């Protein structure tokens with residue numbers, strides 16, 4: 001049954017999909033984005049969060065390096081509410097190939113990336129935790145970018161231009177008639193209802209799943225999901241991105257993100273992008289390399305490990321993994337395979353998502369007779385909450401809470417939360433003490449039509465993403481949030497099962513690193529939920 | 541320099557178990573305080589978000605260290621709080637009140653008065669008049685309190701008059717600390733007697749400065765650092781000669797033994813810490829080695845003992861009460877938590893109510909005990925006890941000195 005209709009349907013709520021939705025909407029094209037689970041379910045949150053300066057690619061791939069620095073500059077300007085405008089360092093330690101430095105410096109210069117060598121003393125003063133085996137250090141304009149906020153902000157920006165989005169809506173069938181895509185069949189993963197959406201053009205932006213989506217139309221598009229594992233530490237080990245100055249390899253980069261640091265990453269080709277498992281061995285490999293940069297790395301507390309899959313496009317005949325191109329491709333299936341009304345975009349990087357969307361839409365828009373120019377670099381993703389509003393909000397927020405809440409909530413929801421905090425003092429209770437999230441914010445996000453479980457609230461608030469990994473906020477927020485959800489996710493129907501699912505997902509990232517400080521915390525959680533609350537109903 | 545115990549890094553150990561919140565006396569007495577877990581380790585991760593923001597209720601922390609005592613994971617919560625407070629005052633020196641200035645720099649006042657003839661008597665008279673006229677309140681000091689009076693002779697002056705027996709071969713260096721030196725020199729005198737009786741000559745070194753505890757609490761961290769540096773240099777000099785340094789004030793000894801290293805993370809501080817002892821800790825070691833002068837008291841006068849928080853924070857039990865019991869003193873521990881004074885904390889006007897509320901359990905126990913005197917190692921705890929109960933107080937070293945006199 002046809003229930004909906006859009007000129008363009010974009011499949012995939014990752015960086016690539018949201019970038020295209022925004023671009024199309026700003027060009028005045030009617031577009032609808034569908035995402036099978038919650039927004040940013042794939043690589044765009046299971047990633048490192050490095051806003052590349054391009055320096056990492058300066059030797060091997062100068063074209064990518066140039067794209068990165070240009071987009072880095074644009075995103076720092078338009079994405080103030082999702083980019084952490086810090087800088088980065090490339091450090092060489094004893095044992096690293098000294099001959100790598102000159103070509104790297106030259107490559108950066110040729111790609112337009114500013115580097116500045118600093119003395120060892122300066123480097124250690126700026127980042128005191130760096131290894132004393134440091135040999136040389138350079139400053140580069142690397143930054144950090146938050147995948148959750150960036151993606152939601154693109155979607156909300158698109159919505160201002162009429163763009164629409166549906167989460168928990170999975171493409172399950174592509175309906176082709178007379179050599180052209182006529183409609184798609186989707187499943188609502190909350191209600192389990194299946195229905196059709198008519199469209200003129202279907203955009204496959206399913207990242208590492210792009211091959212699977214192409215198969216639904218009987219096409220062969222070889223995407224090789226390449227899994228990368230990342231370790232999140234409980235605190236900021238440095239205030240700058242720290243890269244190892246050598247030929248790019250595993251475990252080379254530390255990115256500080258808000259209250260945490262992420263170390264990564266590895267690269268293993270896997271058959272199924274759903275595979276986000278991690279193992280102690282992968283952790284050990286990363287830790288070994290990471291210790292080269294921060295020699296006391298093992299003293300720092302690991303919060304969790306997680307993994308994501310890069311959507312690497314493998315041209316026929318080439319092999320995958322770290323050597324596959326990190327560039328992206330636009331496939332017009334009309335030209336390639338004689339199927340009208342379907343295009344695929346694949347590969348690329350988070351950092352260049354806007355440019356990818358621009359180039360892609362430059363091909364797509366003329367097919368619809370639209371000649372509007374791309375404007376995505378000109379306008380801020382979301383307007384920033386004013387300093388005056390933030391200042392006024394301070395009296396109701398917990399300390400250190402205003403800035404973070406303002407960038408998460410934006411100009412529409414932030415004042416609403418402030419109003420709730422003001423009028424209803426009990427909502428000032430901090431439900432998540434590790435990431436400083438108030439009851440009012442949890443309540444506001446729970447009321448969003450896209451929220452169906454505490455995990456959905458987590459992705460938009462950072463609830464449960466800090467030190468205790470949900471130990472305290474799960475029990476505090478499950479009941480409050482579950483009263484406010486419009487539709488509840490199957491399997492999370494009541495607050496108890498929702499709370500258990502939420503903790504189970506946190507647990508997944510903790511299990512592979514259950515040692516030392518992390519183990520103590522896990523044992524605390526187990527003691528509380530299994531012993532004290534007996535949530536699993538165990539009997540003697 | 542590589543120190544394992546860096547306070548900032550210790551925040552990483554927090555498992556958010558909330559035990560510290562359960563034992564924090566200020567959290568219990570004053571709901572405005574957001575509690576050690578949030579203000580300490582939790583906020584420590586959040587400071588990046590806004591350098592200009594500040595947790596207002598941090599000013600309510602008394603640095604009593606009950607959080608550190610209870611923490612199962614070795615988080616130096618109180619020190620995290622003090623470091624954060626210092627950062628704030630460094631950026632906002634204008635926020636320091638007159639009371640902060642005075643209560644943190646009592647040692648300056650003491651030195652100044654010493655140099656003026658009749659300075660101390662005049663100051664004491666001035667204080668009485670000031671208190672009567674409500675001037676203390678105007679300066680931010682709790683008007684209900686009676687400020688400790690300046691002794692007409694400080695310990696450093698009395699020390700010079702003491703004739704220690706000839707021929708003592710063993711030596712210890714005394715760290716008197718401000719309260720004993722200036723307000724309660726008799727404690728120092730008793731200490732010299734006890735040590736002499738045990739064959740030790742007591743040395744003094746004029747280079748010692750205030751341990752810096754009141755400076756830390758007041759947010760004057762740079763000044764505290766300079767005190768730490770010079771005290772540590774002196775201690776290490778004596779350490780090289782195998783002369784231990786002993787304090788009778790448990791806040792001083794905690795500072796020298798633990799807080800310097802936690803706050804400033806210097807190897808030489810960790811080194812110095814090994815050469816510092818609390819008086820009864822030292823005497824207990826002598827007793828264990830069978831070297832303590834034997835004495836037995838036979839009096840059924842009842843004492844009650846209050847264990848200062850800063851003694852408990854040293855993790856060595858209650859050596860004073862154990863030793864006194866051992867020699868037959870009828871003494872029991874009140875076991876009533878914090879007295880509420882925490883050095884200069886309870887002297888602040890805005891903390892007075894909290895301070896008295898915290899102390900109420902101890903006051904009740906003391907009043908109900910029927911003891912003739914309260915024994916306590918800490919000078920400001922004794923002030924609080926006198927204020928809250930009208931009981932007579934004494935330092936355990938004075939009780940021991942008396943026993944030796946029998």
Ligand SMILES: Cc1cc2nc3c(=O)[nH]c(=O)nc-3n(C[C@H](O)[C@H](O)[C@H](O)COP(=O)(O)OP(=O)(O)OC[C@H]3O[C@@H](n4cnc5c(N)ncnc54)[C@H](O)[C@@H]3O)c2cc1C
Nearest residue numbers: 012014015016036042043044048050171207228310350351
């Ligand atoms: C470990 C790792 C580290 C990385 N680090 C960085 C970095 O630091 N900087 C950087 O710039 N880039 C980095 N990248 C690359 C970057 O993350 C990806 O290139 C980018 O996020 C890909 O976005 P995407 O939208 O194409 O894919 P995804 O984010 O995976 O989005 C695809 C979406 O499609 C949805 N979907 C799939 N099938 C269907 C269906 N049938 N119906 C509906 N929806 C469907 C999925 O649920 C998913 O949400 C990293 C990648 C990995 C794996």
Ligand code: SF4
Nearest residue numbers: 564601602604605607
């Ligand atoms: S030092 Fe004392 S007042 Fe401060 S947080 Fe710890 S227990 Fe509470």
Ligand code: SF4
Nearest residue numbers: 554555557558560611
């Ligand atoms: S007692 Fe220690 S581990 Fe527990 S919450 Fe407090 S600081 Fe954290």
